[in-house]
Amino acid sequence: MIWWLRSRAAAVLVACTVLTSLAGLAVGNVEIPVPALTGRSGQFLLAGLIALLPAVLWANGTGRAASPAEHTAVRAVHRWDAVLAVGLAGAALAVSGLAHVVGFTGIAGAVGRNTAVYLGIALLLTPVVGHRVAAPLTAAYPLVCAGVGGRADGGAEPWALVLHRPDSAPALAAGVAVLAAGGAFALATPPAAGGVRWLRTVAAQFRL
Numbered sequence: 001m002i003w004w005l006r007s008r009a010a011a012v013l014v015a016c017t018v019l020t021s022l023a024g025l026a027v028g029n030v031e032i033p034v035p036a037l038t039g040r041s042g043q044f045l046l047a048g049l050i051a052l053l054p055a056v057l058w059a060n061g062t063g064r065a066a067s068p069a070e071h072t073a074v075r076a077v078h079r080w081d082a083v084l085a086v087g088l089a090g091a092a093l094a095v096s097g098l099a100h101v102v103g104f105t106g107i108a109g110a111v112g113r114n115t116a117v118y119l120g121i122a123l124l125l126t127p128v129v130g131h132r133v134a135a136p137l138t139a140a141y142p143l144v145c146a147g148v149g150g151r152a153d154g155g156a157e158p159w160a161l162v163l164h165r166p167d168s169a170p171a172l173a174a175g176v177a178v179l180a181a182g183g184a185f186a187l188a189t190p191p192a193a194g195g196v197r198w199l200r201t202v203a204a205q206f207r208l
Helices: 002-008 010-027 046-050 053-065 077-102 108-129 131-148 169-188 196-207
Strands: 031-034 042-045
Touching: 002 010, 002 077, 010 046, 010 053, 010 077, 010 108, 031 046, 042 046, 046 108, 053 077, 053 108, 053 131, 077 108, 077 169, 108 131, 108 169
Parallel strands: none
Antiparallel strands: 031 042
16 A cells, blocks of 8 residues: 555645645636637636646556556556545545635635546546546647637536536536546546557457
8 A cells, every 4th residue: 555655646646636726726717818619719717727737647647657567466556546536536626615615706616626527537538548648638628628618608518517617516516427437437447558459449340
């Protein structure tokens, strides 16, 4: 257990998640302009991008430490990794919940929700494409949301969860659901070794 905590730098990841959540609360409703392919001209909350950091660090950290020995070990290391990711999301949700209680009602919901969404996506992708590929794919999600997730009336598509209002209860519920689905999938499925073998298998099936 100690070697796993050290190899994953779990304490650093937890601290980074808490600091990231606090940074998201600090920047508040600051928006950055982004190009939009559909809908209105994009305005993306800076807090929505900051919340991406824990998921990218988790995917990169677990992928860097992974080895063939871990894939064949008696203990299911990937399950510990999944629990770590869910714990990070839980920490972000706890910080945002506490911030909401003390008065940060404007942005608090988005910080915890978006962190949960990004970690949930990373958990869903890792068993399919591996840690190293999951990190950039997860980072691409907010860019896709900004480009094609907005609506002309100022709203957002249902799947573009990070663009929804910070106080949107359905978006928060959907974010938690994504996290739960990703955690369950990652617990049951070991991460792919880079994803190349899986992609080749899928391509071969389509050729048939």
